[in-house]
Amino acid sequence: xxxxxxxxxxxxxxxxxxxxxxxxxxxxxxxxxxxxxxxxxxxxxxxxxxxxxxxxxxxxxxxxxxxxxxxxxxxxxxxxxxxxxxxxxxxxxxxxxxxxxxxxxxxxxxxxxxxxxxxxxxxxxxxxxxxxxxxxxxxxxxxxxxxxxxxxxxxxxxxxxxxxxxxxxxxxxxxxxxxxxxxxxxxxxxxxxxxxxxx
Amino acid sequence: xxxxxxxxxxxxxxxxxxxxxxxxxxxxxxxxxxxxxxxxxxxxxxxxxxxxxxxxxxxxxxxxxxxxxxxxxxxxxxxxxxxxxxxxxxxxxxxxxxxxxxxxxxxxxxxxxxxxxxxxxxxxxxxxxxxxxxxxxxxxxxxxxxxxxxxxxxxxxxxxxxxxxxxxxxxxxxxxxxxxxxxxxxxxxxxxxxxxxxx
Numbered sequence: 001x002x003x004x005x006x007x008x009x010x011x012x013x014x015x016x017x018x019x020x021x022x023x024x025x026x027x028x029x030x031x032x033x034x035x036x037x038x039x040x041x042x043x044x045x046x047x048x049x050x051x052x053x054x055x056x057x058x059x060x061x062x063x064x065x066x067x068x069x070x071x072x073x074x075x076x077x078x079x080x081x082x083x084x085x086x087x088x089x090x091x092x093x094x095x096x097x098x099x100x101x102x103x104x105x106x107x108x109x110x111x112x113x114x115x116x117x118x119x120x121x122x123x124x125x126x127x128x129x130x131x132x133x134x135x136x137x138x139x140x141x142x143x144x145x146x147x148x149x150x151x152x153x154x155x156x157x158x159x160x161x162x163x164x165x166x167x168x169x170x171x172x173x174x175x176x177x178x179x180x181x182x183x184x185x186x187x188x189x190x191x192x193x194x195x196x197x198x199x
Numbered sequence: 200x201x202x203x204x205x206x207x208x209x210x211x212x213x214x215x216x217x218x219x220x221x222x223x224x225x226x227x228x229x230x231x232x233x234x235x236x237x238x239x240x241x242x243x244x245x246x247x248x249x250x251x252x253x254x255x256x257x258x259x260x261x262x263x264x265x266x267x268x269x270x271x272x273x274x275x276x277x278x279x280x281x282x283x284x285x286x287x288x289x290x291x292x293x294x295x296x297x298x299x300x301x302x303x304x305x306x307x308x309x310x311x312x313x314x315x316x317x318x319x320x321x322x323x324x325x326x327x328x329x330x331x332x333x334x335x336x337x338x339x340x341x342x343x344x345x346x347x348x349x350x351x352x353x354x355x356x357x358x359x360x361x362x363x364x365x366x367x368x369x370x371x372x373x374x375x376x377x378x379x380x381x382x383x384x385x386x387x388x389x390x391x392x393x394x395x396x397x398x
Contacts (some may be wrong), residue, residue, distance in 0.1 A: 004295075005263055011246040019227045028218045031246055031289060034254060034263070041251045045244040046209040048232055052240045054206055055233060064204055064233070090230060093203075119242050 008034075018080050058133065062107040062124045064089040072104060079103045084141045085128065085157065087150060091143065103141075106131065111149035114157055118154060128157070132164055139167040146173065207233070250283040259330065261323045263288045271304060278302045284327065284356065286310050286349060290342065302340075305330065310348035311355055319355060327356070331363055338366045345372060369394045 008030055012064075015026035033041065034182035057063070058070035065071070072078060072092075082103030086092055087110060095101050108123040131137065140161055145148035158168045175184050184192070207229055214225035233241065256262070257269035260282075264270070271277060271291075281302030285291055286309060294300050307322040330336065339360055343349035357367045372390035374383050383391070 004292075005254060005265055007246070007249050007265055008263065011250045014246045018231050020224045021228070025219045027289065027292070029220070030250065031287075033250055036251060038251070041248060042382045044213045045247050047206070047213045048244050048247075049240060050206050051210045051229065051232055052235060052237070055204060064207065066204060066206060088230075090226065095224070096203075137379050 022141050024036060026190040047184070050100065057107075061105050062109060062127060063105055064107075068104070077102070080136055082130065082139045082141065083137050084143050085154075086143045087145055087153070091145075095143070103139075108144070108153065111144055111147070113149040113152075123153070125157060132161070137166060139169060142168060142170045146171070247300075256306075260304050261308060261326060262291050262304055263306075276301070279335055281338045281340065282327070282330065282336050283342050284353075285342045286344055286352070294342070302338075307343070307352065310343055310346070310352040312348040312351075322352070324356060324359070328359065331360070331365060336365060338368060341367060341369045345370070 011030045012026045015029045058065045060073040063070050079102050085106045092105050106128045142154035144153045161168050175192045210229045211225045214228045229253045248386045257264045259272040263267050278301050291304050341350045341353035360367050375390045
């Protein structure tokens with residue numbers, strides 16, 4: 001390019017590295033930063049450094065937290081007999097938004113994927129097994145993603161837990177609420193049919 | 200929400216303030232920041248503060264630059280007889296990407312818009328008039344946006360410049376290259392017809 005502002009280009013590059021940010025969005029964001037006041041810039045950079053310094057994994061469920069043990073594991077009102085196993089901390093946020101689940105979580109930080117050379121040892125499966133030793137937990141809900149990797153991970157952990165006499169369940173498959181049936185894929189529709197229930 | 204990580208929520212809020220960033224994108228970006236190394240976080244925050252501290256307006260054309268006078272105004276190879284008047288620094292980048300324009304620019308930093316109480320005095324029109332005093336410039340291209348505000352600004356400045364004996368031109372209107380004619384709006388099509396040229 002004949003003309004450019006190196007330091008601005010650098011910021012655009014930084015933003016472009018972020019997920020779901022393209023060149024145009026990165027440019028728009030960089031120009032937004034340009035228009036901020038001193039305090040606003042400080043609050044933005046502080047938030048970025050702060051998250052990086054202070055957020056860590058909960059010693060029990062491996063979810064993200066600012067404390068040694070996360071608020072969910074610490075809570076007295078949560079049902080400690082059920083653990084919902086998810087792939088990522090974002091899944092925990094998704095479940096918490098439903099306000100329907102009151103048990104504990106366990107975050108695997110990934111899913112088994114030989115293609116990306118992620119094996120069972122790269123996930124927090126050992127930590128999950130350790131949590132099941134004292135017989136408080138009687139149900140483990142496998143809430144990994146409905147993808148090939150998530151499915152394989154659910155099957156793998158399911159087989160590990162069966163001998164322990166713990167109930168292992170899997171999220172229901174079906175058509176998403178509010179969706180248009182004509183756009184549903186065959187596999188989802190087949191699963192929705194198979195799993196049909198009395199009304 | 201029953202559970203949240205305050206410092207992470209804060210970062211998500213910061214990102215959500217940015218243009219073209221929704222809640223989901225902001226979350227994705229915040230989790231991306233979480234996964235960065237120490238150096239990567241430093242490089243990101245440095246880029247943000249750096250842009251804010253170092254970038255300022257060129258003393259001549261009011262475009263953004265790190266120096267007192269921007270590289271375009273400083274350049275010996277640019278045609279100093281033509282000034283392209285644009286609304287924002289991003290428009291300069293757009294023109295530079297064409298590699299077709301070799302003149303100078305003038306950035307207005309907005310357009311006349313009574314609705315948003317932006318009048319001629321809020322733009323850098325005085326600075327533009329000052330640049331036209333020494334008779335080097337013989338053409339001013341009005342390249343404000345093809346919107347009501349951009350049009351009004353072009354007309355306003357055009358009328359100011361006419362008495363100075365300077366040629367004032369406006370970008371051509373027509374159908375955008377690569378577009379589908381059936382989706383073109385009536386006004387654009389009418390303009391494309393009126394402005395038709397021999398091939």
